[in-house]
Amino acid sequence: MITRRCSERRFFMRPGRETNNAFIYCLALAARKTGVSIVCVGTLSNHWHGIVVDKHGRLPQFLEHFHKLCAIPRSERIHAGCEETRP
Numbered sequence: 001m002i003t004r005r006c007s008e009r010r011f012f013m014r015p016g017r018e019t020n021n022a023f024i025y026c027l028a029l030a031a032r033k034t035g036v037s038i039v040c041v042g043t044l045s046n047h048w049h050g051i052v053v054d055k056h057g058r059l060p061q062f063l064e065h066f067h068k069l070c071a072i073p074r075s076e077r078i079h080a081g082c083e084e085t086r087p
Contacts, residue, residue, distance in 0.1 A: 005047035030066035
């Protein structure tokens with residue numbers, strides 16, 4: 001089981017079509033690249049939980065790739081003025 005919270009415990013993962021789609025896309029891409037199987041995932045506004053199967057010992061690479069991918073869409077939205085930078 002994996003649990004990861006957002007930086008500074010802020011609500012960076014507020015539910016919405018764009019956020020949800022970006023999260024699922026990043027998760028699927030990282031899983032496909034590393035061979036990690038996703039059993040289930042739950043997201044909240046400031047953290048996520050996941051149950052995964054890692055048969056090849058690539059969990060660290062999966063997490064690194066996934067978290068990098070998730071950070072990109074959010075930073076692009078902030079720079080475009082679509083999201084507040086303060087809580």
